[in-house]
Amino acid sequence: MRRAGEAPAQRLRRRVSRVVITILLVFGAFVALFPIYYTAATAFKTQKDYALSRFAPPREPTLENFRLQFRRFAVARLILNSVVTTAGGVVLCTIVAIMVAYAVTKVRFPGRNLVFAFLVGTLVIPFPTIMIPVYQTVLELKLVDNYLGLILAYAAFGLPLGVYLLGAYFRGIPDEIMEAARMDGTSHWQTIWRVMFPISRPGVAALGIINSVWMWNDLLLPLLIMPAAQRTTLMVAVTSQRNNLEVNIPIISAGLTIAMIPILLVYLLFQRQLIKGMTAGAVK
């Protein structure tokens, strides 16, 4: 970045603007991180410790709040439910979206633009509008309290974004690559999974991260489709602690911390793929 022959005044201005930008970014990072810190710190405090100081780190960190939450909820079971439904939803949504993206960008068939517009367009149907009929439909399909019901619903609601993102990604891949594979006698199906899928892995990863975040965090769909205590997700259970009239803030915070840690870890682990995948595809 540094250029030779820069006037001292210019260099000074560059340095000042750099300091100003950093100060702004640090402030923003504080705003972004403080609520997370606050919740996690509170979770390790005793009632008394919390009453004395809300901002300071816990003086004598205690695991008692977590122990209580684990005793109150079948946490392992809840996590299992969340993992199965989120993973199922992410995988199914990705597979279906890849097939559509390939069909509308690489196969010439009438109405492919219409199909694309239709699937992306379903984005504008607000969930509250169809909440009650979706429940009725799932009931009729006998999929209430069934993992499959929630997985199918997640996949359906992830489709508009998936089709849009991967469609843009596939459009950026030259047709020649796929035509060369087709010349060699590879079927469309094989071309999708052996040629297109490996090339578009960053895009698939970005979609996977965004989908797993909202599916893991979603409240309404599991509330409707998986109401049974044994089958419900971590997020529904976390919400219910409020209805149990729990007023002990450190205990509530422990519950919140348990629920936010898994997806935070997944994000930190795959954080690089997110930017890479979105840069190479979706937006140009």
Place this chain on the structure above:
Amino acid sequence: MSGTFGEAGKARGRRVAGRAALGTHRRDALTGALLVLPAIALALTFKIVPLLRGIYTSLFLTQLGEAAHWNHFSNYLRMAHDPTVQRAFVNAAKVVATLPVWVVVPLVVALLIFQRTPGWGFFRAVYFMPYTIAPVIVGQVFRELLHAQGPLNELLRALGLHFLALSWLGDKGIALFSLVAVVLWSYFGLGVVTYLAGLGTISDELFDAAALDGAGFFTRMFQIVIPIIFPVMGYWTILCTSGMLVWMFPFIFAMTEGGPGYATMLPEYLVYITAFRFSELGYGTTIGVALFVFVLIFAIFQVRYMYVSGTKRQGA
């Protein structure tokens, strides 16, 4: 434009040469249909059929347990005279009016990170973190933080800013905007990442060349950066418009439950309590249909734009 012509030319050429290969065309049509079939089935089952059923329910159901019969728009007439419904939609309009903030704030943050000052990778990672935390959790955390005797006001008082220590969620005049601010906190990271992805496509050479030409910061922003990421802004705007009213639900659920009074009552929350707390399925669904029309008015042009830019072939 040239892309469109090239495309048409190519298609014509193929049509002339492709008489013999008519079989291939039919096979392509079949392949295409089979590949999009699962997606169409999902969209029909979970989106279109429920939407049609919702409209049907709004027209044919009044009371629960009653046999469905044509109800002479009674649900809609009731809605037109329901002050709670009017209040909810006025609030929704206020929320939509904050759209520019949703578009600009993440853009400014993304531009700051894009300057690549030391530690920019760290900030990029940090700014997305709020988005990964569940709205219900965020709602509960902020309900605590924004409490009249809560930590935020404690901090403000400690700084001598007593006049700013407001009842953030308890005051009818500001509760809705506190709610919007919390939702924005939760979602702005997604916007930042979206913008950064778009900014990543700008080549360094272009930027350096402009800097050498003596273009100042603002010239560079408005002449180079904004035009290039304009499609990204469009995409993000659509996502916000169609999303912001629906995203609010878990926050209302966890923070205000529509109060104080009806200050944070929004259509999506009203649908939920009407249908599930007061068991008025028909009326709840009717409010839902009205919400659909409301969102459609704002989103239709944007979706059309997304369709046009999405089906435009690149590099042709």
